[in-house]
Amino acid sequence: MTAVLEVSNIRKSFGGITAVNGVSFDVQEGEILGLIGPNGCGKSTLFNCILGQLTPSAGEVKVDGKVVTGMRPSELNGLGVSRTFQLLQVFPKLSVRENLILAGQEHQGNMLSRLLGPSDAGLTEAANQMIGFFKLDHLADEPAGGLSYGQQKLLDAAMAFMGGPRLVLLDEPAGGVNLTMLADLKDRLAAINREKRATFVVIEHNMEFVMSLCTRVMVMAEGKVLAVGRPDEIRANPAVIEAYLGH
Amino acid sequence: MTAAKTLKIGFGIVVIAALIIVPMNFNRYGLFILSQWAVMTIAAMGLNLTLGYAGQVSLAQGAFVGIGAYTAAIMTSSGLPLIGALGVAIVLCFAIGWILGYPALRVQHHYLAFVTLAFSTLAFLVFRNEDWLTKGIYGISNIPRPEIFGYPTRRPLPFYYVCLGSLGIVSLAVWWLIRSPWGRAFIALRENPVRALSLGIDTRRYTLMAFAIGSALGGVAGTLYAPLTQYVDPVPFHLSLSLDLLMMVIVGGSGFFFGPFLGAMIAVLLPEWLRFTQGYYLMLYAIAVILLLIYSPTGILGILDRYISERRTKAASALRAVAKAKLETAP
Numbered sequence: 213m214t215a216v217l218e219v220s221n222i223r224k225s226f227g228g229i230t231a232v233n234g235v236s237f238d239v240q241e242g243e244i245l246g247l248i249g250p251n252g253c254g255k256s257t258l259f260n261c262i263l264g265q266l267t268p269s270a271g272e273v274k275v276d277g278k279v280v281t282g283m284r285p286s287e288l289n290g291l292g293v294s295r296t297f298q299l300l301q302v303f304p305k306l307s308v309r310e311n312l313i314l315a316g317q318e319h320q321g322n323m324l325s326r327l328l329g330p331s332d333a334g335l336t337e338a339a340n341q342m343i344g345f346f347k348l349d350h351l352a353d354e355p356a357g358g359l360s361y362g363q364q365k366l367l368d369a370a371m372a373f374m375g376g377p378r379l380v381l382l383d384e385p386a387g388g389v390n391l392t393m394l395a396d397l398k399d400r401l402a403a404i405n406r407e408k409r410a411t412f413v414v415i416e417h418n419m420e421f422v423m424s425l426c427t428r429v430m431v432m433a434e435g436k437v438l439a440v441g442r443p444d445e446i447r448a449n450p451a452v453i454e455a456y457l458g459h
Numbered sequence: 460m461t462a463a464k465t466l467k468i469g470f471g472i473v474v475i476a477a478l479i480i481v482p483m484n485f486n487r488y489g490l491f492i493l494s495q496w497a498v499m500t501i502a503a504m505g506l507n508l509t510l511g512y513a514g515q516v517s518l519a520q521g522a523f524v525g526i527g528a529y530t531a532a533i534m535t536s537s538g539l540p541l542i543g544a545l546g547v548a549i550v551l552c553f554a555i556g557w558i559l560g561y562p563a564l565r566v567q568h569h570y571l572a573f574v575t576l577a578f579s580t581l582a583f584l585v586f587r588n589e590d591w592l593t594k595g596i597y598g599i600s601n602i603p604r605p606e607i608f609g610y611p612t613r614r615p616l617p618f619y620y621v622c623l624g625s626l627g628i629v630s631l632a633v634w635w636l637i638r639s640p641w642g643r644a645f646i647a648l649r650e651n652p653v654r655a656l657s658l659g660i661d662t663r664r665y666t667l668m669a670f671a672i673g674s675a676l677g678g679v680a681g682t683l684y685a686p687l688t689q690y691v692d693p694v695p696f697h698l699s700l701s702l703d704l705l706m707m708v709i710v711g712g713s714g715f716f717f718g719p720f721l722g723a724m725i726a727v728l729l730p731e732w733l734r735f736t737q738g739y740y741l742m743l744y745a746i747a748v749i750l751l752l753i754y755s756p757t758g759i760l761g762i763l764d765r766y767i768s769e770r771r772t773k774a775a776s777a778l779r780a781v782a783k784a785k786l787e788t789a790p
Contacts, residue, residue, distance in 0.1 A: 289659030318659035
């Protein structure tokens with residue numbers, strides 16, 4: 213097994229507040245790492261530092277052994293790193309299919325071929341497959357803004373997979389999604405992980421979701437790593453119970 | 460759906476035919492106004508790309524029309540062909556537009572408006588003060604009209620066809636651009652740059668491109684403007700032209716393909732139609748624009764768009780109701 217993502221000693225301060233305080237971890241290929249912790253413990257800030265939305269105050273991020281600290285998000289995406297955001301980030305005026313084509317188009321050809329080539333960048337077929345995979349068939353031509361919250365969440369996740377990423381960071385994919393759709397989402401993520409050997413890091417508060425999907429779980433508290441381990445180990449860890457899971 | 464498409468294509472053909480045939484009976488002045496409409500539509504289409512699609516505010520489009528007009532005036536007055544001037548104007552405006560795009564990578568909205576406003580003023584000062592190049596406030600007169608495939612376009616009707624033909628070519632190019640992946644990337648840039656970036660869209664490059672291409676179209680319009688008026692001086696390229704073009708884009712419908720056509724029509728033709736109101740024209744125009752923007756901030760085409768999507772929603776919910784009723788009555 214090789215590490216797809218290596219994070220060493222990441223630190224991020226905003227003024228006097230240190231949101232992330234020296235976090236290090238590796239993610240192996242094909243792994244699904246769950247990232248849990250109380251609100252404000254620095255999970256999303258850590259994501260933003262890894263993905264180039266924020267520049268870390270200190271520390272280093274490697275993807276496939278290559279240092280990517282300070283790279284722009286679009287460059288990182290070009291390396292096969294993709295993400296979803298905590299808040300919904302679909303393009304409401306574009307149709308579901310257009311959203312997916314948009315999400316994949318920059319991985320097709322170059323600037324010039326995208327200008328002169330076909331309007332769909334040759335992605336209609338791939339988009340339709342993704343639509344089918346996430347069971348959004350009947351909504352393919354609807355503007356994304358007209359979908360329900362849960363459906364938009366599914367689309368949001370689907371968009372992250374259009375470029376065929378090696379590593380996907382999902383920030384609360386299950387938030388606000390109803391139970392049936394949640395089971396679907398988990399099922400889809402597991403299938404992509406299995407079939408495409410895609411590696412995931414998932415921030416989530418839904419314990420049931422995390423514990424059943426993830427192969428390993430990392431717990432953060434106050435900007436630091438509190439514990440790392442298999443889901444059953446984490447569930448039994450007294451420090452974690454104290455800080456987060458409760459009695 | 461196909462019926463609607465046939466209707467659209469039929470309507471398009473009628474409009475194009477009308478634009479070709481009807482002006483044959485127009486007098487010199489009517490043809491001038493219509494040619495001006497075509498030229499301003501091209502400039503507004505450029506701004507619509509930068510502002511409407513890519514969401515980057517610019518108050519400098521008039522300056523690019525000026526750069527194009529002076530390029531054409533200077534080059535054709537010294538005997539060079541207009542097509543050469545067109546090439547130079549496109550390259551020049553593209554390059555300057557690209558550079559002007561850099562501030563947009565750091566500032567947005569009204570800050571960006573101020574940066575482009577400063578550029579607009581700078582360009583005006585160059586037109587007015589650099590006598591050696593632009594002949595200053597005296598302007599450049601006797602600008603020749605081109606020969607197209609050996610056919611002279613000195614008379615108003617042939618030159619109107621030059622403007623109309625150019626508008627046709629520009630429209631096709633812009634239509635191609637906005638339906639290409641670039642167009643989608645521009646919309647993504649406008650709607651949500653953070654998400655766009657995370658999807659691998661190089662927002663920096665697309666922002667610069669949106670500025671450069673939009674400005675180049677301003678240059679194209681300018682290259683036609685010079686032989687149309689056959690006289691170029693700094694006054695028409697003052698900030699007010701940039702504001703007029705901005706108005707055309709917003710009134711027509713920013714971010715809609717046909718917005719500039721409609722906006723330019725209102726800005727160029729309406730003053731002529733409202734001539735009988737004498738001094739009240741501007742007041743009426745201002746009130747109409749204020750009312751429009753209160754009712755529909757997305758312009759005239761925004762109203763149409765809203766109407767169509769409302770109808771579609773109603774049709775869809777009617778279909779759902781029917782389906783539900785069928786399910787309930789099924790044995």
